[in-house]
């Protein structure tokens with residue numbers, strides 16, 4: 093899904109309201125039409141009471157306008173595509189892909205990227221700081237905003253923060269979402285350190301943290317990419333790379349090219365996504381049951397001896413011995429294997445030849461290999477049993493197992509460049525499909541284990557890993573702190589492996605800190621580029637918590653989160669500011685880039701960086717902030733100096749110089765990035781080969797012994813402290829060292845049997861998250877009626893048995909609430925499942941009607957976070973559909 097950098101223009105109906113029927117992509121619309129359109133839109137923009145001031149557009153006729161082309165990086169979504177922006181007379185005329193990135197990342201850009209300029213010129217932008225004068229907070233309350241100066245805003249905020257700092261700095265909470273991709277995590281984290289609060293909370297548990305944590309537990313780092321260039325069978329369990337994903341503008345093209353070369357794509361997903369529509373085979377799995385299919389595939393491969401024994405023995409802990417207590421046997425801290433040479437239990441050191449399978453007696457105790465513990469646990473996971481759970485014919489599962497076994501070419505090698513290396517051209521892939529749910533870690537662990545069975549980690553055509561082993565602590569039993577220090581309870585006994593923050597928990601702890609043993613009452617929350625309550629499950633509770641605290645929101649336009657705030661600060665957007673940008677790349681390239689300001693139509697003064705800098709000065713912590721920044725960014729050759737200020741450009745330059753080994757910043761400004769292709773040696777030999785291969789090395793955790801260890805700690809901590817709100821039996825299921833059948837049954841699947849439909853959500857190409865695109869004129873009017881609202885996707889046959897007609901208004905009822913929306917019949921979804929895309933149904937009266945269209949599905953999603961990672965439950969809720 094790409095678009096060429098054609099110039100964009102649009103017209104509006106003459107009554108002043110933007111009109112979809114008057115939509116036009118013709119070049120005929122004049123700049124005056126454009127301005128008139130914005131002015132009329134602006135008349136609706138009652139959020140601030142102020143009319144927008146547009147960029148100084150000069151009359152077209154007078155003189156030829158200077159045309160410039162500027163390189164930057166899109167961050168309308170998290171794909172970070174390289175872009176080339178055409179600016180004429182100081183105004184953005186078009187945005188297209190940066191052709192120079194083709195070899196290192198993105199081919200083309202998407203409609204959201206093309207429409208990026210309209211995020212900046214959007215008349216609904218916040219233009220001045222706002223102060224709430226109605227003390228009562230609620231979505232139904234008018235905040236009675238008054239405009240204030242930056243000076244008043246900073247003074248008010250600093251006074252409160254100084255008081256908090258003097259009493260207990262932990263009472264300050266900073267939450268960001270999209271903000272991570274603007275100024276980066278490091279600035280807020282450094283600020284938190286200088287201020288003294290541990291409560292800097294990122295959004296990953298609403299995003300994909302279960303996937304990260306599964307990787308972390310398994311190989312001590314998170315992240316992988318499919319080696320699509322060499323893969324022959326790509327099995328996708330819910331990764332939406334034609335509409336969403338995080339490497340999509342590379343992956344969509346790479347998959348399309350590979351299919352032309354002959355790569356087969358199998359998509360396992362309840363809904364026929366664009367990815368499924370362009371696959372060789374679509375397997376409509378019942379939501380949340382993927383793990384059952386993957387376990388059955390594992391069983392079939394093991395039973396047929398279609399596994400890579402050599403890989404399992406050499407790189408993984410599959411040969412390690414497990415005792416009757418479910419723990420790995422150790423001598424000191426060294427795990428034991430059964431040595432076939434000495435016929436005894438020994439650490440895997442030089443001269444030892446471990447067996448993969450077998451039961452033995454060690455010190456009078458019966459033990460068996462971790463591999464056998466796993467294999468035996470699969471006894472009942474036949475294709476028939478898994479098919480029954482997952483709603484998929486057993487034959488289909490057998491067929492897929494056959495394809496994997498055939499294509500994996502176990503035992504073979506191939507040549508890439510001058511490197512001869514293991515060849516396993518099969519990749520099992522997921523993004524949020526298997527992971528955005530309770531038991532998300534266990535679901536994806538099953539996928540990782542399946543890939544260990546065929547030996548594809550860091551093999552040609554397989555799964556390419558990052559710097560594995562970088563965080564060995566993630567592979568050890570978790571700390572299980574109690575009482576918790578952090579308001580999100582990450583790494584506490586509640587979410588022991590919450591390595592990536594637990595953002596949706598903040599609201600619950602704020603509402604009742606004592607219930608979780610938090611030794612303080614949170615007082616103030618700053619939200620930077622996140623619409624948190626709307627982007628997570630159980631929206632109502634999330635909003636309630638904002639009634640309790642003093643809230644500041646840093647935003648580009650009004651959002652529900654801002655509406656619940658005491659002070660709202662306008663931010664510069666991504667085409668208006670300097671950012672050191674984390675860019676995406678692909679398995680064969682790495683790159684470093686920047687974003688640079690291209691326009692500033694509303695003459696805004698501040699961005700996230702300058703706001704934090706100013707606060708640090710006013711709070712008297714600037715030098716401590718500088719120290720923390722040098723540490724957080726790991727700055728070595730070029731550092732921030734104490735006793736002086738930095739402009740955003742100077743800050744970005746400092747980080748760039750450090751990251752690029754001193755490459756001139758002129759390159760950043762001119763080219764936008766520097767990149768290098770990786771050699772095959774670096775791609776395939778620097779991960780598991782380097783870290784985990786052979787005797788004397790640590791091992792990838794096929795059997796996650798650490799989980800059993802963590803569970804023991806949870807149990808002890810609960811008993812010792814008399815903790816009432818932890819269900820130990822459920823933690824035992826969650827913390828199994830290997831994935832099992834129970835992980836296909838998240839809470840609503842067990843408890844809400846009277847609700848007939850599974851409810852899943854997904855992303856749509858024309859929207860980004862929950863507030864980025866709702867007032868963007870292009871994304872709302874230029875793309876056709878299908879993009880204006882989301883519908884309840886329901887299977888045609890199922891809908892007819894409910895007496896529905898296509899397009900009927902229906903009520904979606906779950907155990908936490910009801911929402912209404914129009915249905916859309918489709919054959920592309922299972923009859924027991926309904927699908928509703930995210931992004932729609934804004935709740936504020938200040939938004940125009942078009943921005944409020946559609947269904948705010950998160951209002952009816954149940955919250956049962958994954959107990960390991962804290963991952964929010966997006967695709968577990970069950971529902972009833974009735975005609976409205």
Ligand SMILES: Nc1nc2c(c(=O)[nH]1)N[C@H]1C(S)=C(S)[C@@H](COP(=O)(O)OP(=O)(O)OC[C@H]3O[C@@H](n4cnc5c(=O)[nH]c(N)nc54)[C@H](O)[C@@H]3O)O[C@H]1N2
Nearest residue numbers: 269270299621622623627646647663665853861862863930
């Ligand atoms: N049901 C369901 N829920 C989901 C998902 C789903 O698929 N289904 N997806 C989930 C995922 S993957 C994620 S990551 C989360 C995202 O959740 P959030 O991080 O809360 O994302 P948004 O809702 O987009 O909030 C980002 C805010 O940043 C603002 N913003 C954009 N640019 C700027 C800027 O330059 N400066 C400032 N200050 N603000 C800016 C936007 O206007 C928007 O209000 O949502 C999750 N929620």
Ligand SMILES: Nc1nc2c(c(=O)[nH]1)N[C@H]1C(S)=C(S)[C@@H](COP(=O)(O)OP(=O)(O)OC[C@H]3O[C@@H](n4cnc5c(=O)[nH]c(N)nc54)[C@H](O)[C@@H]3O)O[C@H]1N2
Nearest residue numbers: 329330331332336337379380523524525854855857860861
């Ligand atoms: N257009 C657009 N692009 C985006 C974003 C956006 O908001 N809009 N957000 C960005 C962000 S922050 C992220 S994290 C990525 C997310 O990127 P992805 O994870 O690729 O996208 P999602 O649509 O969140 O979810 C993936 C798929 O999971 C499927 N699914 C749901 N339940 C199940 C299930 O039980 N089993 C299986 N197998 N599949 C299931 C859905 O149908 C969906 O197609 O997208 C990024 N790109």
Ligand code: SF4
Nearest residue numbers: 166169172173202205
């Ligand atoms: S995929 Fe995301 S980053 Fe790339 S152009 Fe589209 S919105 Fe921008």
Ligand SMILES: [Mo]
Nearest residue numbers: 170298299300
């Ligand atoms: Mo995300």
